[in-house]
Amino acid sequence: MTLENSPLDQADVEGFFSLVEKNIGIALDLSKTYLIQSRLSSVVTEHRFTNHASLLRFLITNPVGAIHWQAFEAMTTNETSFYRDSSPFEVLRVTIFPELFQKRREARELNIWSAASSTGQEPYSIAILLREHFPELIGWKICILATDFSEQALEKASLGIYNETEVQRGLTETQIQRHFKRLPNGHYEINPDLRSMVQYKKMNLIQDWPLMPKFDLILMRNVLIYFNQNTKAKILKRLHSQLSDASSYLILGSSESILFDQTYQIVQLDRVSYYQKKIY
Ligand SMILES: C[S@@+](CC[C@H](N)C(=O)[O-])C[C@H]1O[C@@H](n2cnc3c(N)ncnc32)[C@H](O)[C@@H]1O
Known part of the structure; x- marks a missing residue:
């Protein structure tokens, strides 16, 4: 199964991005759709969804719970370093x-x-x-x-x-x-x-x-x-x-x-x- 190639429904992407913004404030637009493929694979495999599209469907049709928070965390950028920017x-x-x-x-x-x-x-x-x-x-x-x-x-x-x-x-x-x-x-x-x-x-x-x-x-x-x-x-x-x-x-x-x-x-x-x- 090549997870990367599952086509995503635009309305589901928008639905998921609006959940992200509502729950953690991070504003994403459709130009960031690639992040779903690159960051959510571990959530897809851990919870045995068929692909990213089915994970999105689950997220937008269910009340916010543990899998949602895992997905929200995966969408954030944790980049940091000691003495960053000095x-x-x-x-x-x-x-x-x-x-x-x-x-x-x-x-x-x-x-x-x-x-x-x-x-x-x-x-x-x-x-x-x-x-x-x-x-x-x-x-x-x-x-x-x-x-x-x-x-x-x-x-x-x-x-x-x-x-x-x-x-x-x-x-x-x-x-x-x-x-x-x-x-x-x-x-x-x-x-x-x-x-x-x-x-x-x-x-x-x-x-x-x-x-x-x-x-x-x-x-x-x-x-x-x-x-x-x-x-x-x-x-x-x-x-x-x-x-x-x-x-x-x-x-x-x-x-x-x-x-x-x-x-x-x-x-x-x-x-x-x-x-x-x-x-x-
Ligand atoms: C890029 S890191 C910045 C880390 C550090 N402040 C630095 O500048 O190196 C952004 C951090 O913001 C956190 N973050 C994003 N949305 C947040 C929210 N709504 N509440 C609290 N933390 C949030 C992420 O989890 C991530 O760890």
């Missing part, structure tokens, strides 16, 4: 963290949120950066919350185990040796002290948000790009109320920006833009 981490090291430590020196507490954290490289990069460059933080209460809707991504993130290619994407040899233990199978496990700085929680950005603390720093990188304008605007509004105050920071992905929300002010530093609550 410049924001440089701005964090040189400007944002020193400013935050100064402002929060009385409370000695910092809440950081990596939203849509995928397999954990982003929150662990923050933990590594803090550990390497800010030894004066010993004694501070630092919480890094990392959330994603994908259970698979969260499971990998909370294990903190990466293969050689993954650790080599963004980390130096010295960092790998200092912060990871090499396992007998050649994979690398993050050290427990860094692991314990990050808490993982399942969270769907387009559903109700759980009660969370206010954050001094939020990273929401490379996820808004998949949402439509309306969803993006709603999430930015909620993020605004999740920032502690006007001295808190929001960092988006390098190709993402806030154009229409007047409640944020944009700060441009080197090639990095970050956002803060506007003071009126």
